[in-house]
Amino acid sequence: MLNLPIYLDNNATTPMDPRVLEAMTPYFLKHFGNAASRNHPFGWEAEEAVDYAREQVAKLIGADPKEIIFTSGATEADNLGIKGIFEMYATKGNHIITATTEHKAVLDTCKHIEKQGGEVTYLNVQPDGLIDLKELEAAIKPTTILIALMYANNEIGAVMPIKEISAIARKHGVLVFTDATQAVGKIPVDVNKDGIDLMAFTAHKMYGPKGVGALYVRRKNPRVKVTAQMDGGGHERGMRSGTLNVPGIVGFGKACEICMLDMEADTKRISKLRDKLEESLILLEEAYVNGSREHRLPHVSNISFKHVEGEGLLMGFNKNIALSSGSACTSASLEPSYVLKALGLGDDLAHSSLRFGLSRFTTEEEIDYTIKAISDTVLKLREMSPLWEMYKEGIDLSTIEWSGH
Amino acid sequence: MAYSEKVIDHYQNPKNVGTLDKASKNVGTGLVGAPECGDVMRLQIEVNHETGMITDAKFKTFGCGSAIASSSLATEWLKGKSVEDALKIDNMTIVEELNLPPVKIHCSVLAEDAIKAAINDYREKNGMEKIKFEESVIH
Numbered sequence: 001m002l003n004l005p006i007y008l009d010n011n012a013t014t015p016m017d018p019r020v021l022e023a024m025t026p027y028f029l030k031h032f033g034n035a036a037s038r039n040h041p042f043g044w045e046a047e048e049a050v051d052y053a054r055e056q057v058a059k060l061i062g063a064d065p066k067e068i069i070f071t072s073g074a075t076e077a078d079n080l081g082i083k084g085i086f087e088m089y090a091t092k093g094n095h096i097i098t099a100t101t102e103h104k105a106v107l108d109t110c111k112h113i114e115k116q117g118g119e120v121t122y123l124n125v126q127p128d129g130l131i132d133l134k135e136l137e138a139a140i141k142p143t144t145i146l147i148a149l150m151y152a153n154n155e156i157g158a159v160m161p162i163k164e165i166s167a168i169a170r171k172h173g174v175l176v177f178t179d180a181t182q183a184v185g186k187i188p189v190d191v192n193k194d195g196i197d198l199m200a201f202t203a204h205k206m207y208g209p210k211g212v213g214a215l216y217v218r219r220k221n222p223r224v225k226v227t228a229q230m231d232g233g234g235h236e237r238g239m240r241s242g243t244l245n246v247p248g249i250v251g252f253g254k255a256c257e258i259c260m261l262d263m264e265a266d267t268k269r270i271s272k273l274r275d276k277l278e279e280s281l282i283l284l285e286e287a288y289v290n291g292s293r294e295h296r297l298p299h300v301s302n303i304s305f306k307h308v309e310g311e312g313l314l315m316g317f318n319k320n321i322a323l324s325s326g327s328a329c330t331s332a333s334l335e336p337s338y339v340l341k342a343l344g345l346g347d348d349l350a351h352s353s354l355r356f357g358l359s360r361f362t363t364e365e366e367i368d369y370t371i372k373a374i375s376d377t378v379l380k381l382r383e384m385s386p387l388w389e390m391y392k393e394g395i396d397l398s399t400i401e402w403s404g405h
Numbered sequence: 406m407a408y409s410e411k412v413i414d415h416y417q418n419p420k421n422v423g424t425l426d427k428a429s430k431n432v433g434t435g436l437v438g439a440p441e442c443g444d445v446m447r448l449q450i451e452v453n454h455e456t457g458m459i460t461d462a463k464f465k466t467f468g469c470g471s472a473i474a475s476s477s478l479a480t481e482w483l484k485g486k487s488v489e490d491a492l493k494i495d496n497m498t499i500v501e502e503l504n505l506p507p508v509k510i511h512c513s514v515l516a517e518d519a520i521k522a523a524i525n526d527y528r529e530k531n532g533m534e535k536i537k538f539e540e541s542v543i544h
Contacts, residue, residue: 307467308467309443309444309467309468309469310443311468311469311470312416312467312469312470312472312473315416315469315470316416336443346440346441347440347441347442347443348440348441351441351443383422384419384422384465384466384473385465385466385467386436386445386446386447386466386467387440387445387467389424389465397440400436402438402441403437403438403518403522
């Protein structure tokens with residue numbers, strides 16, 4: 001039976017897996033101890049639970065448990081990773097390379113670093129959302145200390161060639177940081193095979209709880225260190241002070257364990273549904289998939305429906321389908337998605353986009369319902385769109401002098 | 406952001422969607438906004454030369470729900486009004502009627518601009534001087 005509303009905004013956050021909640025529950029009431037309490041069973045239980053979760057998390061990404069620093073989420077891990085390297089390696093250099101399509105948590109951190117006297121190169125991406133490796137290599141200078149590029153993009157799902165990126169970085173003795181928030185748990189990520197030195201990720205994008213994430217920090221070949229960004233009790237090997245969120249960490253660990261077990265089957269099923277959704281929707285005239293379809297997360301699709309505005313489109317079904325759009329039609333921010341613009345999309349196409357993020361819990365019925373609801377709304381709104389009428393009359397919209405506002 | 410009942414109603418059952426013959430001397434067309442900004446409104450009025458009354462109004466809008474609702478409401482208000490009275494439609498009346506939140510006020514401004522543009526188009530076609538309006542403040 002179809003249950004409404006349907007949730008297809010899983011790049012924003014995923015629902016928790018009931019198995020995760022079950023694992024967490026005892027750590028709220030019965031085992032409530034502080035993992036740093038060394039002198040009684042309450043503390044020991046909590047510490048043991050955190051250690052176990054650390055192993056579960058490390059295993060998913062092929063790391064050593066000692067390389068996992070728990071944080072409040074990916075934003076904190078991005079801040080700690082990038083600012084921590086900038087401060088720790090200040091004597092080596094002050095140059096960081098990133099890309100224009102990164103998440104704000106990375107971009108704004110880089111902006112902060114520029115204010116502190118750092119130098120940041122923002123690479124442009126190609127129309128498929130991936131960087132040009134030659135451009136990356138050409139951007140490296142003697143002062144470059146870090147390359148910060150996301151594993152997979154949150155809006156279009158494009159998966160960066162991380163192995164090739166890290167090979168270039170190694171050659172020049174530069175560290176690699178990656179924001180893998182959207183990738184971990186969804187596709188195989190292995191810090192050693194991928195040559196990653198630091199990696200930010202979070203539980204709530206992989207069916208775990210909100211408020212807990214991690215920074216992976218490599219311990220050998222090379223041994224990487226970050227300067228703490230929070231002062232206090234010296235938790236997490238001095239890199240992140242603050243009492244550990246034990247239930248959250250337990251949930252994070254369980255979520256990682258489930259992802260490891262279910263990834264193959266989940267991917268197979270979800271990508272089939274995503275392809276069905278995408279192929280049905282691009283049967284509509286003037287509908288385009290944004291970003292790489294080849295190098296992409298299995299559960300993501302971003303589609304522009306030309307001559308229909310995204311927010312108006314969402315309104316046609318947002319009581320029943322939860323989605324997000326690259327359009328921001330508010331007077332505070334008339335700017336559409338900077339990620340889509342970075343792909344070279346015109347503002348009109350960026351305003352016309354919808355982002356679909358499927359999950360482990362998405363059903364075929366939900367996809368069928370979504371295909372119909374969106375197709376119907378697009379057709380209805382095009383009947384109402386002056387741009388669609390002009391397009392149908394063969395008028396080249398770029399020749400019209402718009403009364404910009 | 407939740408939309409008001411009235412915005413939802415106009416969005417679901419828009420009034421007067423369509424196209425009038427823009428070549429006709431009785432018809433004035435206003436096309437405002439830009440695709441890059443995420444909203445384009447085309448508002449048309451049909452005027453009876455003798456009485457100066459607006460006998461029909463149609464719109465087509467590319468934009469969010471509030472933009473669609475603002476233009477739909479504008480066409481409803483225009484029908485049966487004299488051109489003179491149509492000029493008095495103020496964007497804030499649209500804001501009040503539709504309960505638009507501050508971030509959506511620009512949608513009502515666009516509708517007011519579209520009305521003025523349609524009237525000027527009609528005037529120009531019929532050998533009348535275009536009315537000079539003050540630039541809208543919120544753009």
